Amino acid sequence: MLSDHTTKPPMVSVVIPVFNAELYLKRALESMLSQTLNEIEIICIDDGSTDDSLKILQEFQAVDDRLIVVSQANAGAATARNLAIEMARAEFVATLDADDYCSPHRLETQLEFLQRNPECVAVGSFAEIVDEYERSITVVTTPTEHSDLDTRAFKYGECAMCGPALMYRRSALIQVGGYREQYNFVEDFDLFFRLAEVGKLACLPDVLYYYRQLPTSICRTKKKEQRILIEKCIQETCQRRGLGLDKKASLPRFLPYEISTSRHYVNVAVQSILGGNPKTAQANAFRALQHQPWHPFPWAAFALSFMPSSVTRSLVQNVFGRDV
Template identity: 40%
Template sequence: MPSPTVSVLMPVFNAERYIAAAIESILAQTFSDFELIVIDDGSSDQSLAILKSYAAKDNRIRLVSRANTGHSRAINEMLAMANGKYLARMDGDDICMPDRFQRQVDCLNAHPDVVAVGGAVQWIDQDGDAIRMFSVGETHEEIDAAHLAGVGGAISHPAAMFRRDAMLAVGGIREETHLAEDIDLFLRLAEIGKLMNLPDVVLKWRLHPASTGATKTRQQHEVKVRVLRDAYERRGLAVPAELAAATADVGDDSPGATQRMWAWWALEAKNVNAARKLAWSALRQSPLNRSSWMTLLCAVRGY
């Protein structure tokens, strides 16, 4: 049996609310020459049962279940299992646009110097309502400069497709960079090839209270600073003074503050429905915070 063109790598942990929609979006791709490798990373909810039901119906799905060892290790395990020329990342709570794989395969086929390609993403809330679109830049120079400046997500990891040989060449995910493994990976890939983003939305990325970026902001910042210092040193560049003196002062990273930020993003994008839900959530998290009331007032008003 010939190897598939694409291996989809999807770690899953307690995603019972979203996993069916994620898998359906993969199975509905216009490009069908793929295998879907899923590691259930010790879920305690119904994720595994849902995954088993899909694996029983589609032989492209390769399912592994084991005790929890973490997101980064799961990706490396799936990298070792992959047969495809290209690797598509996907998380269990996101949704692929139907032509994502076709567009990214076409891009990598047309640009042999590109080692990873992403695209714009649409941030959505728990219910799937739009918050805002996110995109940093399309060219290698824009993306790499953003990463060196500490802007995470210049390529969104769960929206990316990689050359498998490039991922193997850089050693996959460095597990010690957990919480900032995406920016670390792309900085290392940029040292052996080019990065690129497609201009159109390729993924709906779900933001919810359990998201890593919503719960571990300070720890994430500390690891990112270490990753950036490593990158400057590898490239023989002087570490910027502001980075050398960087601290983990990321401001208010409470759940209420995160929900307020998301509400403002939605409001600025005129996605009023999501803005109102997020503002109510922020108020429930921090009812005595004046900013929460102001955010709700603006969301109810619609501007």
Template identity: 40%
Template sequence: MAKVAVVMAVYNGERWLAEAIESVLVQTFADFELLIHDDGSTDNSLKILRDYAATDARITVTTGTNEGLAATLNRLIGTARAPFLARMDADDICLPDRFAKQVAYLDENPDCAVLGACETTIDAAGRRIAKIRVPLTHEEIDANNLRGVTSITHPTVMMRRDTVLRCGYDPTYPTSQDLDLWLRMAEIGRLANLPDIVLEFRIHGGSISGSKQDLQRQMCRRACEAAWARRGLTGMTFDYSDWRMADTPESRRAFHLRYGWQAWNHGYRDTWRHYALRSVADAPLSVEAWKLLIAGAIKRPRRKGA
């Protein structure tokens, strides 16, 4: 029996799927099984998955209709036998020592039920944008989660299977399933984040719409209010704030500015240059676009990236 079961749900993920799978297969900790469910993809995802499964016995591929992320993850977790579960998405990249670091921590900290970590954000082309640091202790993480500031990034997570089975993902959440799960698991176990960066988290527009962002906020609030009620908490504040690029010209312009500044602040000069030039090209009369280009050219960033 493998020590880690990696669970991945795929829906029309062909663009980055091979890169994501390769990043799992080259882990320095090799005692894992990779369980992938294709959730009714209409692109080339299933062929890619079957090709990999034919060459590596650790990979198991299942298929089904599009039943949603929570139901798919519950299905995969139900078939897993490993004591640890690692989440992975079809568009992200694991760093090679991710599993080794997380397994070591969980072995040394038996009270920890959910372990996340820090990440580097990347864009659709793989350009690095920023290093994202997250709170490390249970108390900090849970306090943030309770006010809607999700402080464990879903695809960085490794969890104890026995604890997850006591809770499970709630399929009535079309989004924010992770926050709801973290809040419930925090009531029966400890949460933690590693200070190490273990994942490159890809940010891209895709088909994210304004209505879906509204739904994200609604489901996030629902998860928080349910936790407040379970724990008998009153006077809580909801501080949710999440901005995602939608497939509109206005959103793309805002994306270029936002991540141009982040890349500059984190020392990723090539990424800054790309987005600064894109911002000026998008809106030649924009003061903010020219400010990004000029300030980035004449000032030193506040921190440096690797």
């Protein structure tokens, strides 16, 4: 579908940083190009990909000029997003990670909310966590009101909303300085706190975003770095707001650690059990067994996936602990 960029600015600018996402990029782009809101531009920043990501972007751009493709040397997601925000022509900016996808009415729903609530600078949504084959793992629900979202971020040391599922007012992003490169790997967490200081945040109680959990996801491969940056971000936020820092209440309850591929699939299986998706649990437990056939955890996850959900939660915590 072609549009005339010279006559009318888009309603929403969509920002997609792309780095070696060839396996899932088409799905992400298709989910944006099929939105019920048509008046959009999709700014894709190829962040030095070494696979066919740039080729895929150019192929999509050739048939739909709502796509704007820029290629840069690898500099990280924060830098890529900031470049796209500078280029954005719309008043509202939505983000999407290149290995995720969203519902067809996501942009329209979030735009309507922001237009109705001028005090709100950003709005997110519930997210469904899926595995690499788009099998449902669980649905992540969060508070919906500003004060509860802010409190949760301090209490648990985690972004209270799914970062890439947000739509922002571009003016607010510029006011707070956008994403900060020094907080790469937790840039959404850092931005969340700074936006909360210039306006209200909200989360819609609808699943509008689908977050793909992969063995290569940042939350799996950069946990140590994330831990350090989260502590730094909370401390800086407390200083900026003139608050005292209670480390026991403010920092994450569990020390993140690097995990094996097998443990990744075990964790996905366990989350699927708790999310009421036994088929997804069985498939991922089997994947874990392929990596570590003699380890007890994959076998335990596989066995638990066949048990009634009413008895699995306490068993899961007893077998695997709470950090899954």
